[in-house]
Amino acid sequence: MPYSLREDEKLEEKISIDILRRLFRYLKPYKKEILIVLFFIFVVMTVDLANPYLMKIAIDRFIKNKDPKGLITVGFIVLLLNLISALCAKKRTERIAKITHRIILNIRQDLFNHVQKLSFAFFDERPVGKILARIIGDVNSLTNLFNMSVTNLIPDTFTIIATATIMFYLNAKLASYGLLMFPFLLITLFSIQTISRRRWQLVRKKNSTLNAFTHENYSGIRIIKYFNAENYRKNIFTELAWDVRQAFVRAVRINDLFWPMVEFSWGVGSIITFYFGIKMIKSGSITVGLLIAFSNYIAMFWRPIMNLSNFYNNLVTSMASAERIFEIMDINPNIVEDEEAVELDIKGEVEFKNVSFSYDGKKKVLEKVSFKVYPGERIALVGHTGAGKTTIVNLICRFYDPDEGEILIDGVDIRKIKLESLRRQLAVMFQDTFLFSGSIMENIRYGRLSASDEEVINTAREVYAHDFVVSLEKGYDTRVQERGLRLSTGQRQLVSLARTLIANPKILILDEATASIDTHTERLLQKGIEKLLQGRTSFIIAHRLSTIQNADRIFVIENGKIVEEGNHEELMKKRGIYYNMFISQFKLWSEEKEIVS
CATH class of the missing domain: 3.40.50.300 (P-loop containing nucleotide triphosphate hydrolases)
Structure with a gap:
């Protein structure tokens, strides 16, 4: 069933894991680069994990024993490790940016190529603007997903596991207090996932509808002005833009619950840790250095949780775009x-x-x-x-x-x-001649891309287009806008005739x-067509x-x-x-x- 501009596309509900699997297949060609990025991430993560423990050593061993040399040594080690970490972080960011943009280029190229292979029936059913929304907007929205999947998902997951392991190794009882809120957070996050995903799907659909309307509006701007319909179209645009705004606000309201819930869990966990930690210091069960190290490890535990919740938000948003992209890529051409x-x-x-x-x-x-x-x-x-x-x-x-x-x-x-x-x-010459943005030379050459400049000019002469072309300011190098709007209807048809003849169709x-041209141009065109028909x-x-x-x-x-x-x-x-x-x-x-x- 064809989609109207005002109608949102109907998308099938798909299993998220299947879509993720398809997305991450695009990472496979970059395994080596990703391994290098992971090495840099591992270095940064190791240094981050070592910092609190080195602080514990500095407090419990060197400050407590008033050993300035040992304290300076630890300080020098911390400085050196963090300089190495900063360098690795810089290299990680540079490499992942290159990988991400290559992947986005590959997805966009695959989608563009696939759409070009689809049959006319596909284009009969969809406004061009909605197709553009998939190729441009939806693909762009995947950038953060690929970026964060390597720079956040993998290291943050390992950081959480490693931090929890270190905390339980240092003191299992204190670690249990610090992570008491973690199960509560997981239940809360998973409970709002479904609503968030559906709302971001709706945002992408509403954006697509607005994009399609805008494309149609400016494609038909002459008709709109001829019939003084600017206010009518403005009102429709306002309504569609308001729909986008409303859908976005509803989606963001759900998204905004993630970070407060993480911060609440972090804060409550920290209070519980310090409350019981101070009691344990008084009883001699732990040292001051250990409690301070624990406070840092708790921050290190919850900070990745916040990053992962941000990644999850981005994942939910991107899933809506990915579904729309793969919905197109799963359509098979009718003409095989x-x-x-x-x-x-x-x-x-x-x-x-x-x-x-x-x-x-x-x-x-x-x-x-x-x-x-x-x-x-x-x-x-x-x-x-x-x-x-x-x-x-x-x-x-x-x-x-x-x-x-x-x-x-x-x-x-x-x-x-x-x-x-x-x-x-085969060659088809339509009444409504379509010329591409570019020069007249390039537009005629579309009939046969291998044609030389001389062949293009000779063909134009045969169909009586040469005289008007050379009368233009830059001749065959004259640039025409999309659809050839700088040329008259008759001139466009003469260029189209030359394009058709150079293809040498059977x-x-x-x-x-x-149709729709002056008598003089029609006589020229008829003579050119007669040449073409022979x-x-x-x-x-x-x-x-x-x-x-x-x-x-x-x-x-x-x-x-x-x-x-x-x-x-x-x-x-x-x-x-x-x-x-x-x-x-x-x-x-x-x-x-x-x-x-």
Whole structure:
């Protein structure tokens, strides 16, 4: 079911451990680097653990016995160890930052590549903004997770275990007092985990919806301004932004419980330790140095707990993003290349055998369509909007597979042809021409990336685009914005025509390529198209029937079926649907001409 801009995506609930396992697979290529980081972490952790014990020695042995030389020696050892620790901490931070950013790059690249492989059906169901939110926002949110998983999770876990072990080794009874609040904290943290995870999922969904709306808004800014709809769109944006804010506040309220609970447990544990510790000093069970060392070890025990709670918060937040990323990566393309698919040097014969197709699995757009087109033939597809014209060419390009029947090219089932081989020899020129940000030279070269500058220029000359290109300030190096907005509609179509010709396709599809342009440019475009059509099998979708009178055959499509077939003269003699459409357009054209004159 398609997602609207205002509708949040539905995500399946997945086991967190499975998602974590998938995430941490990205760490495998960096085992050596991670081992080096862990070595630096081990050094820092060892020094931190040694500091309180060295303090105990300094107090109980050297201060108590008034031994300044021993005290200076311990001080020098502490200084040296902490300098080494600081250096290792710096190296650890540098290396983990490099590893994390490489991993994020790999995840983003994998997601981008996977999305490019997905079928048109995937893009039909989702606004572009929501896809961008996955590739940019959700992937970025994983940065802290990978960073903290190495720098916090592993060392802090070992620090907690090592600190507890040392405390029980020094005095089991005092250690029990110090850690009395630990079970209470664990129960509290786990009890709020589920709520926190769901709330952060909702934050990511609301952000995605806002991102999709913003993308659509600025893509259609001209329409918004034409119809004076700024206030209407502003109100929608405000509503969506408020939804994000509300979801974030609810998530943060849960997150804010973590640190206070840790600090409360730490504080109560410290009070209990000092209360019983002072009694034990008076009874001679422990020394002052041991109690001071214990106070430091208690801090060392609870500080990693705080770090781990912060990591846990980040984990909960990141899990929502990870679920959204893997939800996309788990989608399989509808169009899959057969294992036995072959390269095919296309001659241009196209045949439909009882082809039926539906976009939604319910309403048939094509039903039992059959025809055969011979190499070099010009076929025009005409019919009312929604009749099935564009669907036919989408199936030829194998953007979708038919529900029933076969599509053959040169007698080979289209599903048995390698996708790259098929699409390399097809070219489509749309009415709504899309140009990429970059130079005109680069946009023409998209038709064949290996083309030289000279080939690009010669191709532009062949389709009468060269004159307008060289008249621009920087000629072929002129930069165009996204969708080519700096060029007129006719100029964009001439660039598109050059891009199509340089691809040297065997099968050509023109979707009303001469619409919405001035008469002079249309004449140039028609001459260029005539050049392009020579010797190629072509399918021309036309709404203006005057442009297809020279077609070898015309297919009239109604309700997903070919109801009439023949050339212009044959169909006019039949006085059927085509005849009525042509006469209707001719009358309308005559009336418009009369009004103008």
